[in-house]
Amino acid sequence: MKIFSVYGYTDSGKTTTIENIIKELRKRRFTVGSVKEIHYEEFEIDKEGTNTSRHKEAGSQLVTARGYHETDILYQKKLSVEEILSFYNHDYVILEGVTDYNMPKILTAKSIAEIRERIDDSVFVISGRVAEQISEYEGIPVINCMKNIDELTNLLINKVYDKLPDFSKNCCSECGYDCRTLGNKILRGEAKREDCSIKNTYTKLYIDDREIDMVPFVSKILNNAVLGVIKELDGYKKGSTIRIETKS
Amino acid sequence: MKIFSVYGYTDSGKTTTIENIIKELRKRRFTVGSVKEIHYEEFEIDKEGTNTSRHKEAGSQLVTARGYHETDILYQKKLSVEEILSFYNHDYVILEGVTDYNMPKILTAKSIAEIRERIDDSVFVISGRVAEQISEYEGIPVINCMKNIDELTNLLINKVYDKLPDFSKNCCSECGYDCRTLGNKILRGEAKREDCSIKNTYTKLYIDDREIDMVPFVSKILNNAVLGVIKELDGYKKGSTIRIETKS
Known part of the structure; x- marks a missing residue:
């Protein structure tokens, strides 16, 4: 399973970038799942007064709503990325706005200043509104997801590797690094996915x-x-x- | 894990019965989860236009929304009871409106006529509005969940057994019966949970x-x-x- 994140400030073009990538990956016959991180305190999918919220308010600790065409498992806490990924077995899982995990990232930005503020070593391509202004930032390609979705998708298929673990150096450094450093080296072509000895x-x-x-x-x-x-x-x-x- | 269902026609008092049971079980320090079956075609927890629905519309096959205080896993199909229960490890799981599984059931009804229409051998107690009229129906106790929640909860703790499998007689009849028959015999005191030879x-x-x-x-x-x-x-x-x- 390959995972990557799309992150950036509000209105930088995150969801639009993700929509275009999902469509293109599905068009290419991959299975795709996604996770959306919601950054406002009051988020509640199941509003007060519905029957499922009555279960929750009475004290049910895990509520599921099963309809004719969907089943919604409503956890009353923030699960870890590892826990969330345990529900997935898709070819690609795209995480919107999630930065607390070891994975390749696409940064979306409105301006060069925003890139400068948010970029880190796990970013392999930049997209969003800034793609109307520049086509490269310090060696990282900047690609317009609407005009050049083919190029963006080719690049991500080439770059995004099978999910790595997320161990610190104290826990495992069989490959010589902690997992995040290995991930970033794979992106830059300085290491290979097979260097992770855990799968071996x-x-x-x-x-x-x-x-x-x-x-x-x-x-x-x-x-x-x-x-x-x-x-x-x-x-x-x-x-x-x-x-x-x-x-x- | 013990599971049971509360079922009955609309307005018979299902959700009220469940709320009272959940509160009482939590008061007695049990862990409790619940599942609500939603019987209308158009049910959609995640309405058009939200960012997560944009993921789904773009083609994401499994969308998760992660907020500060909740995580919602949104499957785009009706999962089986068995699949849904795999997310739970609570002392009790209460299923509202679910009838397609082997488990003890509480029937809620507005009238004796409704009882007659819906009752089956897996019902061990009746509740809902009809409890204002009668206190027994053909040997099955009818208990008011608001006035006598203690009595109702004692009875369910006594009756509801550790989840049985749901095999047909062809698949397994080590105990002499199919799983539904064994379940109903346990409720009537004619068999024991231990008669199921499939070990946990x-x-x-x-x-x-x-x-x-x-x-x-x-x-x-x-x-x-x-x-x-x-x-x-x-x-x-x-x-x-x-x-x-x-x-x-």
């Missing part, structure tokens, strides 16, 4: 069918714990492939 | 793709060894399905 370990863990990233250390403990139990069983032989399915 | 914890082990039989004792050790490692990982939640693939 041979113990894979799936929780509810979603693969869970484990640092090599944890992966080894899990492998040892499993082999510790099963190597005494009839049917075991060294070098065999093991699969365990269980419930917690 | 099960562990399957495959070595080189061949299933290895394990006595329950070994199965539990393996389950404990696995959970001992993974329950500290991000992404783990109680009740989830675990799959591990490794090499020896």
